[in-house]
Amino acid sequence: MRAFEATQIYFERAAEKLELDPGISQMLEMPKREVQVQVTVERDNGELVNYVGFRVQHDNSRGPMKGGLRYHPEVNLDEVRALASLMTWKTAVVDLPYGGAKGGIGVDPNELSVRELERLTRAFVDQIHDIVGPDTDIPAPDMGTDYRVMGWFRNQWEKYHGFHPAVITGKPVEEYGAKGREEATGRGVGLLTVKLCKRIARKPPETRVAIQGFGNVGSHAAKFLHEAEFPVVAVSDVSGTYYDADGLNIPDLFRHKLHHPRGLLEGYSHCEVLPMQALLSLPGVDVLIPAALGGVIREDNVDEIQASVIVEGANGPVWPDADLELERRGITVLPDILANAGGVTVSYFEWVQNRQHYRWSLDRVRQELDRTMSDAFENVWQTAQQFDVSLRTAAFMIGINRVRRANELAGWHRSGG
Numbered sequence: 001m002r003a004f005e006a007t008q009i010y011f012e013r014a015a016e017k018l019e020l021d022p023g024i025s026q027m028l029e030m031p032k033r034e035v036q037v038q039v040t041v042e043r044d045n046g047e048l049v050n051y052v053g054f055r056v057q058h059d060n061s062r063g064p065m066k067g068g069l070r071y072h073p074e075v076n077l078d079e080v081r082a083l084a085s086l087m088t089w090k091t092a093v094v095d096l097p098y099g100g101a102k103g104g105i106g107v108d109p110n111e112l113s114v115r116e117l118e119r120l121t122r123a124f125v126d127q128i129h130d131i132v133g134p135d136t137d138i139p140a141p142d143m144g145t146d147y148r149v150m151g152w153f154r155n156q157w158e159k160y161h162g163f164h165p166a167v168i169t170g171k172p173v174e175e176y177g178a179k180g181r182e183e184a185t186g187r188g189v190g191l192l193t194v195k196l197c198k199r200i201a202r203k204p205p206e207t208r209v210a211i212q213g214f215g216n217v218g219s220h221a222a223k224f225l226h227e228a229e230f231p232v233v234a235v236s237d238v239s240g241t242y243y244d245a246d247g248l249n250i251p252d253l254f255r256h257k258l259h260h261p262r263g264l265l266e267g268y269s270h271c272e273v274l275p276m277q278a279l280l281s282l283p284g285v286d287v288l289i290p291a292a293l294g295g296v297i298r299e300d301n302v303d304e305i306q307a308s309v310i311v312e313g314a315n316g317p318v319w320p321d322a323d324l325e326l327e328r329r330g331i332t333v334l335p336d337i338l339a340n341a342g343g344v345t346v347s348y349f350e351w352v353q354n355r356q357h358y359r360w361s362l363d364r365v366r367q368e369l370d371r372t373m374s375d376a377f378e379n380v381w382q383t384a385q386q387f388d389v390s391l392r393t394a395a396f397m398i399g400i401n402r403v404r405r406a407n408e409l410a411g412w413h414r415s416g417g
């Protein structure tokens with residue numbers, strides 16, 4: 001299955017419940033603009049290499065478009081389109097004044113030196129600078145990009161358009177970044193896992209958690225849940241699954257990752273080490289958090305899942321057929337567009353601070369993040385009860401309804417971005 005098709009299926013399940021007019025439905029599903037560019041970089045040895053870069057601007061009915069930049073070898077137009085669409089529903093579900101977009105380059109950032117990565121980013125900005133901006137489309141980090149990439153992006157964009165740090169979020173904290181932005185996605189995942197467990201009467205010490213991916217999202221979610229006294233029994237990355245039935249020492253794993261040249265858990269030996277794929281089907285796991293790639297829980301492996309709760313830290317980790325099967329088995333799925341919205345929420349706080357030339361404390365960021373996520377969770381939970389639908393369909397219904405309403409208020413005549 002292709003990623004955009006999966007997103008469309010989720011959209012349509014909700015659109016049907018909302019009895020949306022087919023013309024409106026199609027208008028909301030289709031991206032506003034898709035851009036594909038050539039990105040040429042000179043390697044340190046003088047060789048020229050060419051990559052394909054994308055920016056898909058899905059919707060701007062509720063405000064400037066917003067969404068990350070992904071550097072990963074599997075990035076393609078279909079995936080970026082799906083991720084851009086998810087951003088539209090995500091910003092709507094947490095009620096940020098934004099639309100949705102996504103960008104990326106089909107590149108393995110691990111194969112490039114830091115200087116090559118910088119040149120790649122600057123070359124990409126040269127190609128897309130005129131379609132992004134603080135009032136039109138605001139990029140941010142995603143898989144394979146971080147605060148350094150955001151810093152280079154801003155610097156290159158400002159060469160064309162002048163000083164405006166609000167053009168991009170997830171910047172270095174010393175360079176107009178927001179405190180708490182880096183931890184935000186993982187913190188939000190952790191926060192809502194705690195909330196959901198409380199709602200379904202699962203107590204922290206008896207609720208065992210497994211997290212796929214120990215990157216920015218997975219590691220911060222692990223830290224939050226560890227501090228909330230949930231035993232995190234397994235985490236994984238490309239080097240394997242790290243398992244301890246009594247709960248892993250998360251601060252120790254964190255330190256290991258910090259010292260590894262590629263931020264991996266490779267070489268960590270204070271627990272059992274299993275193959276990477278083992279994580280999804282571990283016995284005795286109550287909460288499973290896929291926090292890496294999309295499409296990891298599919299029709300062909302859904303039967304192996306033993307957890308009773310899935311919290312989607314990643315974007316699009318569950319394919320629609322598997323999702324129906326999980327629902328049939330009574331497994332609760334907290335969907336990506338709600339569960340991982342903490343990142344874009346703090347991106348919004350960063351943008352607000354940049355525009356006001358004002359800095360918030362970490363405490364304020366965390367407080368406002370907690371409130372925004374909790375309100376959105378309550379709303380999704382109540383909607384799911386009211387319409388007797390899954391949390392995913394409820395989240396899509398809320399998001400779609402807000403975007404539909406914005407278009408209605410604009411008389412169905414939105415301007416371009």
Ligand code: GLU
Pocket residue numbers: 066067068069090138139140141142143169315340341343344345347
């Ligand atoms: N890439 C993140 C996401 O998928 C964050 C986007 C943002 O901060 O704009 O939600």
